[in-house]
Amino acid sequence: MKTSLPLKQVKLNTIAKVFGVIVFILLLSSQISYSQTSTCEYPACNKDECLWSPECYFNDDCTVKARPCTSSDVTITRVYIADSLGNPIAPFCPSPGDADLYLWAEFDANAERYAVRTYFELYINGLYDTSYNVGTTNIIYRGIYSLPLISEPIIIDCDNEYSISNVWIAWATTESSTLDNTTTCVDYISSKCSKNTAESFTIIVPSITQACTGVYSEDSIEVSFTGSASGGIEPYTYEWDFDGDGVTDTTGAYVTWTFDTSGGGDFTVLLTVTDSNGDYGKVEADLTLPTVSCPGDMFLCDNESSFTLTGATVSPDGGSGTYYYDSYIGEGESAYTPGEAMTDFDPTSAGIGTHTLSYTYTVYDTTGYPGCTAICYFDITVYEAPEVTCPNDTFLLQQDDAITLADLPGLNPAGGIFTIQPDTITVFDPAGYEKGIYKIMYKYTDPITGCSDSCYFDIEVEVCSLDLDCPGTTVTVACPSEIPEAFALRATTVEELTGLGFTVNDYCESLSIESTVGTVPECEGDVTVTYTITDAEDNWEDCNVIYTIDRTIAPAEVGGPVATSTTVECPADVVAPTLPVVEDYCGT
Known part of the structure; x- marks a missing residue:
């Protein structure tokens, strides 16, 4: 602590408040360093009514009240910069280059003292800059305490070095003394003072820069850190605390650290930089990792x-x-x-x-x-989802028995759910449904994977049905005239249909019939005749009869002489016979 430390250019404001207490500041008649004063002739204001300043205890050999300023009850052991609450500073060097910071000091008291006042001088780059005469605290207890030297911030410039010299501390020994009632030289007549004009307190200004290394894994990110400092005497030592437990995790100006982000990405990194004389500064960086x-x-x-x-x-x-x-x-x-x-x-x-x-x-x-x-x-x-196959579409009459859907053929795999929206069913009873077509969804879910698939099939419900058997499907005829002619829709009866070769098993109320005839060939070939039978509920059924025209059927003799034998004597008696007449089924 005996070297002049590099500090930043500081612009200090003389102030009036420290911890809420009114401070009386003595404005010296001229800004002069006491280290430059060697006689008792200057300054002259050392009378009882003068506001307290080192003038009250000018030198050991010419103290105004005959009390040499040589007590060690209260001394300063360290001067440093911090935020307004005394916490380590945030990184600011090398950019933006300056910051508003607060001067703090560690006071060492070996007894309880009152109305403590401090005078000190600020040096920038080894040259006197300004002095401060401030009220420090109403009471200081035995031990080491960190207290602000002034209540307003000063501007610290990264390009300058700072030190504190010529420190004078005055205090009263009576418990009733406060900064408010102990302000002049006479007020401190029974008090004591310490001075340190031989030493300089250097100020270490540390800083941190960091960058992610690109090494990361789940809940883990690696970050590289660079520590730097201005002020003090090199070489520096760098101590890093990454988890806030107050224990040094690693040392060195260039370090890497892997952060566990499983609990969040906000961390506070504390760097303590100590110079070769033991002076140190602290900087704290708030780190937010993704x-x-x-x-x-x-x-x-x-x-x-x-x-x-x-x-x-x-x-x-x-x-x-x-x-x-x-x-x-x-x-x-x-x-x-x-x-x-x-x-x-x-x-x-x-x-x-x-x-x-x-x-x-x-x-x-x-x-x-x-x-x-x-x-x-x-x-x-x-x-893998199951492959589901539905049953074939089904036809039911309202009077038919109910069916169990799971028993329908073609269903695969079994064990699924049948739904007619919005209801789930297992049995289909046609008596409970109007005439119509009902779409049923079958959905099967694999009990192991939870995967499912579905398909759809129809159940058609009719009030009644048309049930008949068609006549023979083929008929061979010799002539086209034997092929029935087409006719339009007309009413028919069971008896007529039976005569046409139909067998009627069931129908709804009444019957109608119509027919269409395909193209008839000129000679031989097939002709399709389609009969459409319809009942009163518009149930219908087509029956196709194929007529085959076959002209190879043997013709029949319909006229001519009867076959006989006649004997004649001369050829001239032979009579030409009459040719027979032959006619096929077509009349030719």
């Missing part, structure tokens, strides 16, 4: 739709984040590549198995350059 929380693990089925990846939460705001594909455990190959940036996830194409994704979040420094990055991971497990 944190990120991924969406919870997901369990999906391969028949689900693609979706946009969301759900990551970050702190602080203002950075940028990206989802990445990390790895895959499963059968076959994934549709995604490790390291691929992702915005959407498609379970159908991804592949059956577990897919690990990450979310990285990067914050930026004041220049927009990427700073620190946090990362988290989550899994998306894709299960």
Whole structure:
């Protein structure tokens, strides 16, 4: 503590308040360093009515009240800069280059003393700058206490060095003395004083710079730190406390530290810089590292739709984040590549198995350059959905018996749920439904994976039905005239239909019939005749009869001579026979 320390250019304001107490300041007739005074001739204001200043105890050999200023009841052991509450300063060097800071001192008292006043001189780069004469405290207890030297901040410039010299401390020994009632030389007539004109208190101004190294993992970010200082005598020692427990975690001007961000990203880093004389300063940096929380693990089925990846939460705001594909455990190959940036996830194409994704979040420094990055991971497990097959469509009459849906043929796999919106059913009773077609959904859920699939089938309900058997499907005829002609829709009866070769088993109230005839060939070939039978409930059924025209049927002889034998004597007696007449079924 005997060297002049580098400090920053300081502009000090003389002040009137320390801890809420009115301070009386003696404005000296001229700003002069007492270290430059060698006789008792100057200054002259040392009378009883003078406000207290070192003039009251000018020198050991010419003390006004014959009380040499040689007591050691109260002394200063260290001078440093801090914030208004005495806490370590925040980093400010090398930029912006200056800051408003407070001068503090450690007072060492070996007895309880009162109305304590302090005089000191400020030197910048070894040259006298200004002096201060302030009331320090109404009472100081035995021990070491940190107290502000002045109540207003001074401007500390990173390019200058600062020291405090020529320190005078006065106090009263009576408990009734306060800064308010002990202000002049005569008030301190029975008091004491200490002075230190031989030593200088150097001020260490430490600073911290930091940057993320780019090394990070889940809940872990590595940061590099650089410590620096101005003032004091090199070499410096650097002690770092990263967890706030007051214990040095590592030493050195250049260090790295890995922070556990599982509990949040806010940290306070304390650096203590000590010079070779033992003078030290403290700087405290508030560090905010990014944190990120991924969406919870997901369990999906391969028949689900693609979706946009969301759900990551970050702190602080203002950075940028990206989802990445990390790895895959499963059968076959994934549709995604490790390291691929992702915005959407498609379970159908991804592949059956577990897919690990990450979310990285990067914050930026004041220049927009990427700073620190946090990362988290989550899994998306894709299960195979079941393949569901529905029964065939079913036809029921209202008078039919109820059916158990699970017993319908073609259903696979069993064990699912049948729904006619909005009701879930197991039995379908046609008596409870109007005429119509009812769409039924069958949904099966795999009890292990939770994946499901569904299909639909129809049940048609009729009040009554048209049930008939068609006539023979083929008829062979010799002539086209034997093919029935087409006719329009008309009423018919069971008897007529029976005569046409139909067998009527059931119908609703009344019957109608119409027919269409296909193209009739000129000679041989097939002709399709379609009969459409309809009942009163518009139930209908088509019956097709194919008529085949076959002209190979043998013709019949319909006229000509009867076959006989006649004997003649001469050829001239032969009579030409009459030719027979032959006619086919078509009359030719």
